[in-house]
Amino acid sequence: MTQIDSPSALNRRQFAVTGAAAAALALLPSLPALAQQQPEAKPWEELVKKILGDAKPVEGKLTIDMAEIAENGNTVPFTVGVDNPMTDKDYVKAIHLISSANPRPEVAVFRFTPATGVAKAESRMRLVSTQDVIAIAELSDGKFLMVRRPVKVTVGGCGG
Amino acid sequence: MQNPRVKLPEKAKAGDVIQVKTLISHVMETGQRKDADGKTIPRKIINAFSAKFAGQEVFSAELFPGISANPYLSFYFKVPGPGEFEFTWVEDGGAQVVQKEKLNVVA
Numbered sequence: 001m002t003q004i005d006s007p008s009a010l011n012r013r014q015f016a017v018t019g020a021a022a023a024a025l026a027l028l029p030s031l032p033a034l035a036q037q038q039p040e041a042k043p044w045e046e047l048v049k050k051i052l053g054d055a056k057p058v059e060g061k062l063t064i065d066m067a068e069i070a071e072n073g074n075t076v077p078f079t080v081g082v083d084n085p086m087t088d089k090d091y092v093k094a095i096h097l098i099s100s101a102n103p104r105p106e107v108a109v110f111r112f113t114p115a116t117g118v119a120k121a122e123s124r125m126r127l128v129s130t131q132d133v134i135a136i137a138e139l140s141d142g143k144f145l146m147v148r149r150p151v152k153v154t155v156g157g158c159g160g
Numbered sequence: 161m162q163n164p165r166v167k168l169p170e171k172a173k174a175g176d177v178i179q180v181k182t183l184i185s186h187v188m189e190t191g192q193r194k195d196a197d198g199k200t201i202p203r204k205i206i207n208a209f210s211a212k213f214a215g216q217e218v219f220s221a222e223l224f225p226g227i228s229a230n231p232y233l234s235f236y237f238k239v240p241g242p243g244e245f246e247f248t249w250v251e252d253g254g255a256q257v258v259q260k261e262k263l264n265v266v267a
Contacts, residue, residue, distance in 0.1 A: 117238025
């Protein structure tokens with residue numbers, strides 16, 4: 001047996017739909033405020049801006065070496081490095097590591113000198129969830145390099 | 161903050177680029193976690209690391225809560241000749257651990 005809606009039931013549904021639309025309309029005045037909040041830069045974007053200033057970063061030479069899928073977000077090994085000479089005249093001053101979704105975007109800053117011979121460092125980071133890891137290298141001539149790589153996280157770190 | 165460990169190659173020649181590996185025991189409390197009563201556990205991390213060779217700083221790092229507990233840090237170094245490394249880890253609040261290691265440089 002199929003049930004057939006009685007006309008009165010239909011009317012009730014129509015009323016409910018219209019009611020919802022009316023409620024949505026009533027909310028409209030607050031929408032512009034919401035829209036204004038949207039374009040606000042995320043903390044990691046603010047941090048990138050702070051590091052770069054007016055400089056335009058270029059891609060290449062800077063690499064982040066880490067697993068594509070991190071099973072344990074509490075400790076994700078990584079290596080960052082720049083394929084660049086390390087002489088007194090031309091060297092990598094620093095590499096900044098940034099997370100796009102952790103409670104705080106800063107992960108680490110490594111500061112090099114020509115004495116290191118190679119601009120490369122290793123450590124382990126926490127990742128709360130699947131996200132992008134961003135590295136920015138600062139060269140002695142004022143140029144910046146930037147690279148971004150996605151990492152899938154199976155079990156998040158920094159948990160309570 | 162205890163038990164600092166440093167691994168250098170057994171022997172190195174002047175001009176070699178060597179890998180320096182360091183590890184220290186530390187909880188790296190993020191300041192994001194809550195205890196059983198729902199109170200936030202205050203942040204306590206190692207926020208800075210530095211490596212000197214023959215008295216000159218050659219590498220340093222600023223660390224944030226995004227670095228895992230028992231922080232492992234490794235960097236490279238071009239051996240200028242014989243000398244001693246001095247590694248320093250600094251915790252929130254200013255406490256420090258210093259570890260010295262001689263580099264065995266052979267001709």
